[in-house]
Amino acid sequence: MVNDQPVPRWLEEKNPVDEAATKRSRRWSTSGFISKTLHDFADLIRDEVFSEYTANNVGLLQRLDPRVKVLTLLLLVGTAGLLHHIFPLIFFNLWIMGLAKLSRVPMDMLIKRVWSVVFMFTGIVVFPALFNVVQPGDPLVVLYRFQHSISLGIWTLPAEIAITRQGVTTALLLMLRVGASVSLAALLTLTTRWHTLLKALGVLRISTVFLAVLEMTYRYIFLLLQTSSEMFMARRSRMVGHANTREKRGFVTSAMGQLWTKTHAMGEEVHDAMLSRGYSGAPRSLAHVQMKLSDWIWLMMVFVVAVLFVGGDRVFG
Amino acid sequence: MHIPDGYLSPSTCITLGVAMAPVWAVAAKRVKTALKSRIVPLMAIGAAFSFIIMMYNIPIPDGTTAHAVGGGLLAIVLGPWASLICITIALAIQALLFGDGGIWTFTVNCFNMAFLLPFTAYWTYRLIAANSEPISPRRWIGAAVGGYLGINVAALATAIELGIQPLLFHAPNGSALYCPYPLSLAVPAMMLAHISIAGPLEGVVTGMVVRYFQSHDASILDSHFLFAAPAESGFGFGRYRKLLWGLGVLAALSPLGLLAKGTAWGEWSAEEVGKLVGYVPAGLAQLTDSWSHTLFPDYSLSGTEPGFWGAAAVYVLCAAIGVGIILFMTYLLSRFQTVEQER
Incomplete structure (x- = not known):
């Protein structure tokens, strides 16, 4: 089932009013934090709708038995964790991109969801590690020379500040590995529908009660999201003039308290409703999945690929 | 505070997974006994609540916004064991559905945010609030201090997990294989941010929500005793004595690994095997000779x-x-x- 319009246009567009409110520096806008929260809510729903859309495409990963997919992707994330050199990791990432292509996951989506985040977040985190201040190493570029090294308690500032070979290696290694792991996790999400994924988690010997909770939580998240949106929207519609941080925080915390009061009461009602429909405390599942030949081939292939990559990595030393 | 995949070695994740397994088992058993058939709907609600409040943007004094974890709050209204399950589920959904936090590092994130955080917050709250009336100021003060301490303990654990990586795992030329920051940098960097900004925020939010409950429906602050340890078992440690002994022994043994000079178990070279066993197995010798094309x-x-x-x-x-x-x-x-x- 291929749908041309996965997400309604209005959900993808940013509201010009909100846009202005966030642009006019959050410091001065009274309802900026509310708009921001509402944005985050909308983004979450949009991402989720998009995931369901790509999960319905016909591609390599979508057609695999979900149990096999969960196991093999877990194994592949572990493989990424075991790779210690840059070249194997680059090739590993290339293969993952091939998987995305064969699963009809749009490349720009992978770039947006994975690589832009990796560059922004991991990039900033590893940046200081380039310098010999963090880990000593062979200098590549010397930036500054002091007369002698400076010692401050447990920290020592070396006599010359340099970008080191070790630092560059570590930074690239970490970014490539995080990229590979996050891509694999994203592929799992983008090619599996949530309820299928839950059925698959059964193979990891996760208890059915836990899975039943997960399944219900997923539904409640969207319900609570809606309740929260309404509370925030109602508040924004009533806000005129300036509010100080204290007042704003008062609103957010009472919103949290109110949300709890509402949901707790609802939980009791849902429980009663479940009991009156014959719920005995033990969840039942109608899941029925069967392994196909292609699932077995994929399973073996992933083992071979994992061994090849880790083996190739160890050739480096 | 979510650690993504790639920053920690797989062995660190597995170790903490082994530590978390009995904790999860105990939590599941306790909560099931207390809630019976209520467990599924109530835990689902709690998990969804925990997930949603992590998304609220909270204004902070400099004019920008930040997020709170809300683990301490959940521990106060649901008790520590139930909140452990709720936060675990919220973290699972974040990792599986939205890619926040890793899949292998899930165990580590759970240890920090689902175990250390709510338990620290809860016992601090209990210590300060003791048997005071639900509307007593000791309740919200306890909640605020608990929220503050809870997030700081979790942050410290995160910093230590990241900080031991360069010590344990590095390439022969010294470049770190995982997180590159040693303890002397990871701990101050994490703690500075949490002691000064994230901690006070969490404390203020937890305290203010408890004050909201006090002024609207104070009975919520009593309900957690439903889910807490049964009164007759005291702190409830007695029944877990064996588990605690095991954890204690593990904790005592783990630094020995750092001191030991030997090679990792099972990764001996042929000479080391020769020294250990007294002879080099023929097959291994052959393999070593043939595997010379490094x-x-x-x-x-x-x-x-x-x-x-x-x-x-x-x-x-x-x-x-x-x-x-x-x-x-x-x-x-x-x-x-x-x-x-x-x-």
Whole structure:
């Protein structure tokens, strides 16, 4: 089932009013934090709708038995964790991109969801590690020379500040590995529908009660999201003039308290409703999945690929 | 505070997974006993609540906004064991559905945010609030201090997990394989941010929500005793004595690993096996001899050795061909799926 319009246009567009409110520096806008929260809510729903859309495409990963997919992707994330050199990791990432292509996951989506985040977040985190201040190493570029090294308690500032070979290696290694792991996790999400994924988690010997909770939580998240949106929207519609941080925080915390009061009461009602429909405390599942030949081939292939990559990595030393 | 995959070695994740397994089991058992058939709807509600409040933007004094974790709050209204389950589920959904936090590091994130955080917050709250009336100021003060301490303990644990990585895992030339920051940098960096900004925020939010409950429906602050330890078992540690002993022994043994000079267990070279066992198994000797084609024995990428770049180019070429073949096989499999489906 291929749908041309996965997400309604209005959900993808940013509201010009909100846009202005966030642009006019959050410091001065009274309802900026509310708009921001509402944005985050909308983004979450949009991402989720998009995931369901790509999960319905016909591609390599979508057609695999979900149990096999969960196991093999877990194994592949572990493989990424075991790779210690840059070249194997680059090739590993290339293969993952091939998987995305064969699963009809749009490349720009992978770039947006994975690589832009990796560059922004991991990039900033590893940046200081380039310098010999963090880990000593062979200098590549010397930036500054002091007369002698400076010692401050447990920290020592070396006599010359340099970008080191070790630092560059570590930074690239970490970014490539995080990229590979996050891509694999994203592929799992983008090619599996949530309820299928839950059925698959059964193979990891996760208890059915836990899975039943997960399944219900997923539904409640969207319900609570809606309740929260309404509370925030109602508040924004009533806000005129300036509010100080204290007042704003008062609103957010009472919103949290109110949300709890509402949901707790609802939980009791849902429980009663479940009991009156014959719920005995033990969840039942109608899941029925069967392994196909292609699932077995994929399973073996992933083992071979994992061994090849880790083996190739160890050739480096 | 979510650690993504790639920052920690798989062994760290597995170790904390082993530590978390009994904790999860105890939590499931306790909560099930207390809630019976209520467990599924109530835990689902709690998990969804925990997930949603992590998304609220909270204004902070400099004019920007930040997020609170809300683990302490959950522990106060639901008790620590139930909140452990709720936060675990919220973290699972974040990792599986939205890619926040990793899949392998899930165990580590749970240890920090689902175990250390709510338990620290809860016992601090209990210590300060004791048996005071639900509307007593001791309740919200306890909640605020609990929220503050809870997030700081979790942050400290995160910093330690990240900080031991360069100590334990590095390449022969000294470059770190996972998180590069040693304890002397990771701990101050994390703690500075949490003691001064994230901690006070969490404390204020937890305290203010408890004050909201006090003024609207104070009975919520009593309900947690439903889910807490049964009164007769005291702190409830007695029944877990064996577990605590086991954890204690593990904790005592783990620094020994850092002091030991030997090679990792099972990763002995042929000579080391010879020293350990007294002889080198013939098969191993043969394998060692045949496995001599290590390209860069000491991983010294200095480029000065003759033929280095040639060897590197051959390696890259081989790898490219290898990956090409794997990609082609993957493609064939996807074609085969189509054939299989049409049949």
